[in-house]
Amino acid sequence: MYRRLDDVPVFEYRDGELPAHYYNDVQVALKRLGEDLRFAIPRLKHLDLILQKDAWIIVDRVLNDVPVVAWTDFQAAHRNSLHEPIPCQVRLYHMHGPLIMSRTLEAMELILGEMLANHVPSEEASIAPIKK
Numbered sequence: 001m002y003r004r005l006d007d008v009p010v011f012e013y014r015d016g017e018l019p020a021h022y023y024n025d026v027q028v029a030l031k032r033l034g035e036d037l038r039f040a041i042p043r044l045k046h047l048d049l050i051l052q053k054d055a056w057i058i059v060d061r062v063l064n065d066v067p068v069v070a071w072t073d074f075q076a077a078h079r080n081s082l083h084e085p086i087p088c089q090v091r092l093y094h095m096h097g098p099l100i101m102s103r104t105l106e107a108m109e110l111i112l113g114e115m116l117a118n119h120v121p122s123e124e125a126s127i128a129p130i131k132k
Contacts (some may be wrong), residue, residue, distance in 0.1 A: 013090070022105055023074065032116060041058070041103070042107050043102070046062040058100065069097040
């Protein structure tokens with residue numbers, strides 16, 4: 001698990017909101033594919049995205065996984081609907097971090113869609129019959 005968020009000085013803290021579809025997609029992927037996911041961000045040469053239950057972190061793999069941007073403190077515990085934005089905290093570790101945030105989220109959505117489409121459910125999975 002990535003735990004360097006508190007070891008590196010934060011450039012700026014921001015209150016933010018994540019669109020619900022991004023948050024929901026990540027939660028499904030973490031349940032189906034594993035608790036920690038990491039993949040390269042297309043067209044951003046040396047940046048990776050690490051997805052964990054409590055944080056999503058953009059890291060620079062060339063600089064020993066130094067964080068660039070992190071979404072943390074998701075406030076989804078007592079939400080009543082799946083379509084409302086999720087309040088969170090955005091930690092910027094680099095002054096140009098905001099420039100890559102939307103591109104990263106869009107790439108994440110596409111990559112997770114491909115990963116979930118290629119994921120073969122276990123043989124133990126079954127559909128429960130509907131009671132009549």
